[in-house]
């Protein structure tokens with residue numbers, strides 16, 4: 001199941017490229033391989049991020065979580081949901097789910113890593129109640145509603161979001 005994107009089309013506002021030197025890039029590359037090996041990331045689905053100075057670093061739109069490289073990570077400094085703008089450093093396109101990651105980081109100051117991929121069969125996950133089109137503010141807000149009080153949410157009929165303080169912390173909730 002590839003992401004069938006019917007959500008908000010964001011304009012990407014380009015900022016100067018900034019070097020991202022963070023050990024979590026290597027950790028997410030390995031986490032992506034792990035999630036993919038479990039069959040959680042068919043085609044180019046799923047996305048991952050970590051909180052970083054000035055915003056958060058997220059996987060590129062269309063990247064394959066099973067075979068990520070350092071070039072697949074983009075720094076997002078801000079998301080203007082009402083104005084439909086994503087502010088990103090460099091020329092990579094951030095995942096279309098940057099808005100959801102932005103809202104989760106705003107709601108959960110205690111976490112620094114977000115993993116999203118596609119399996120619905122996870123123990124201990126709390127599911128969102130309604131189905132919303134992927135990529136819409138309603139979809140993102142329904143995820144935040146669950147994640148306010150839990151670290152693992154199932155987005156109804158879509159996939160999961162796991163959050164944690166570190167990459168291993170977020171990963172152990174799903175594997």
Ligand SMILES: [Zn+2]
Pocket residue numbers: 003045046116117118134158159
């Ligand atoms: Zn998804």
